[in-house]
Amino acid sequence: xxxxxxSLIITLILLIGSVFAKHVNKKExxxxxxxMQQWEATPAGKSYKQWQASxxxxxxxxxxxxxxxxxxxxxNMEAVVTSLTLPPGARLGFGIMVKIKGTDYILAFGPExxxxxxxxxxxxxxxxxxxxxDKITIRSHHVSHAPKYAYxxxxxxxxxxxxxxxxxxxxxxxxC
Numbered sequence: 315x316x317x318x319x320x321s322l323i324i325t326l327i328l329l330i331g332s333v334f335a336k337h338v339n340k341k342e343x344x345x346x347x348x349x350m351q352q353w354e355a356t357p358a359g360k361s362y363k364q365w366q367a368s369x370x371x372x373x374x375x376x377x378x379x380x381x382x383x384x385x386x387x388x389x390n391m392e393a394v395v396t397s398l399t400l401p402p403g404a405r406l407g408f409g410i411m412v413k414i415k416g417t418d419y420i421l422a423f424g425p426e427x428x429x430x431x432x433x434x435x436x437x438x439x440x441x442x443x444x445x446x447x448d449k450i451t452i453r454s455h456h457v458s459h460a461p462k463y464a465y466x467x468x469x470x471x472x473x474x475x476x477x478x479x480x481x482x483x484x485x486x487x488x489x490c
Contacts, residue, residue, distance in 0.1 A: 365461040374459045377417045377466040385457050388471075393421070395448045401463060408438055409470070412452070420463060421452065423470040423481070440480040441473065450475045 353359045365371045384391045397411035400420060408426035412419050426438055444450070453472035460467065473481040 362461060370464055371461070374464070374466050377419065378457050378459060380415055380417055381419075381457060381466075381468075385454055385468075388453055388455060391452045391454075393419075393450050393452050395444050395446055395450060398444065398446065401465075404463070406467065408441070410441075410444065411465070412450070412468075414452070418465050419457075420465045420467045421470050421473075422467050423483075437481060437484075444475070444480075448475060450480070 354363060366375070381391060383389075391414050393412040393414045395410055396413050396418060400406060400409045400411065400422075404420070406420065406422040407424040409420055409422040412421045423438065423441070451472075451474040452468065452470070454468045455471055456469040458467045458469075469483075470481060471483045472479070
């Protein structure tokens with residue numbers, strides 16, 4: 315009788331211990347979520363995930379993949395200017411639309427206005443002379459995307475037309 319009672323108590327202790335251990339592990343797992351996982355659980359994160367899986371999102375990702383090697387190697391990409399303005403509602407600063415390998419891209423340069431005078435940046439003066447159907451050479455270090463835009467966004471780091479450099483982004487020393 316005594317042995318049976320002791321074995322029941324030991325079994326009960328082991329059972330309670332395992333239940334408690336599982337409860338603690340579940341709590342730790344919930345607390346170890348990364349900020350990205352937490353963001354993905356928000357309405358904005360869910361909307362972004364839906365956009366990624368949509369035909370529009372897949373088209374943008376396919377466009378990025380098409381030029382990824384040239385971006386990585388900072389090599390020339392031949393492009394044709396398709397529009398001198400960005401899509402309505404774009405908030406990327408100065409930019410144009412280009413076609414590379416049959417795919418449309420936004421070529422963004424950043425804010426066009428300078429300081430207090432609100433004049434056009436001197437760097438962009440030659441870019442304003444571009445016309446639709448002009449053939450240009452682009453080099454960039456970065457391509458990105460946003461659900462707001464139906465096109466991949468290329469950062470304009472170097473633009474040339476007919477062998478003449480029209481724009482070259484100056485990288486500040488000590489900057490990231």
